[in-house]
Amino acid sequence: MMNQQIRFFGAIAVRPAVLPLLSRFEAATGYRVETDWALNPAVRKQIEAGQPFDLVLTNPDLVEQLVRLGKVEARGWTLFGRIAMGVAAQAGHRRLDIGSVDGFRHALTGAASIAFASEGTSGAYFLQLLERVGIAVEMRPKLVPISGGQTAPAVGRGEAELGVVPVTSILAAAPDVILAGLFPPELQSYIDFAIGISAHARDAGAAQQLSNFLMSPDTDSTLEAKGVERFPTQG
Numbered sequence: 001m002m003n004q005q006i007r008f009f010g011a012i013a014v015r016p017a018v019l020p021l022l023s024r025f026e027a028a029t030g031y032r033v034e035t036d037w038a039l040n041p042a043v044r045k046q047i048e049a050g051q052p053f054d055l056v057l058t059n060p061d062l063v064e065q066l067v068r069l070g071k072v073e074a075r076g077w078t079l080f081g082r083i084a085m086g087v088a089a090q091a092g093h094r095r096l097d098i099g100s101v102d103g104f105r106h107a108l109t110g111a112a113s114i115a116f117a118s119e120g121t122s123g124a125y126f127l128q129l130l131e132r133v134g135i136a137v138e139m140r141p142k143l144v145p146i147s148g149g150q151t152a153p154a155v156g157r158g159e160a161e162l163g164v165v166p167v168t169s170i171l172a173a174a175p176d177v178i179l180a181g182l183f184p185p186e187l188q189s190y191i192d193f194a195i196g197i198s199a200h201a202r203d204a205g206a207a208q209q210l211s212n213f214l215m216s217p218d219t220d221s222t223l224e225a226k227g228v229e230r231f232p233t234q235g
Helices: 012-029 040-048 060-068 101-110 121-132 136-142 151-156 167-172 204-215 217-225
Strands: 005-011 032-038 055-058 072-083 085-090 114-117 143-146 162-166 177-182 191-198
Touching: 005 012, 005 040, 005 204, 012 032, 012 072, 012 167, 012 191, 012 204, 012 217, 032 040, 040 055, 040 060, 055 060, 055 204, 060 072, 060 191, 072 204, 085 121, 085 151, 085 167, 101 136, 114 121, 114 151, 121 136, 121 162, 136 143, 143 151, 151 162, 151 167, 151 177, 162 167, 167 177, 191 204, 204 217
Parallel strands: 005 032, 005 055, 114 143, 114 162
Antiparallel strands: 055 191, 072 191, 085 162, 085 177
């Protein structure tokens, strides 16, 4: 077992929350977890193109697509958790009053520039949201597209005044970045995640063991501290 490797392929948004758990799993079991991370759409594309993996953690709809492609076991996937959307600012920036739709709109239009993920789930939602609240045209000159899951660090470097990104990424960019506020409830969009076991896992039992560990209530507090919530319907 000491030489057994589990190939884990995960979405960048969950990386800050999952990495410490993988270290705990390795210490407890003797398995070695080999990790690879990408934006959600790239996870599916790379697996579809033949990238080997034993366990995948990405959006549920993408896991279901991988099931249909024969890449993930139909009975080997489960809902993992969700991440809220938030607004990032440089350390020292004031907290934003964005608990209401009007407050959210005012904060965005009052900012000099706003970074967002040019690829992936959160950026696409944000662009749709600007249309929804009626400020898309006004905001267009202020938008700073950032690639590669680097939106929060870009805010920390001063490349934009604010950033719109999953909470996990904001918390992981501390102390250079702060969570200036969560999206208001009416506009909040959680990014959901699910775990899937490869249909071609080298050791399906080991992959299942890691999946069980990540789903264990013992990991809930670590996930919560890093910005991942379990689904309300879960025990």
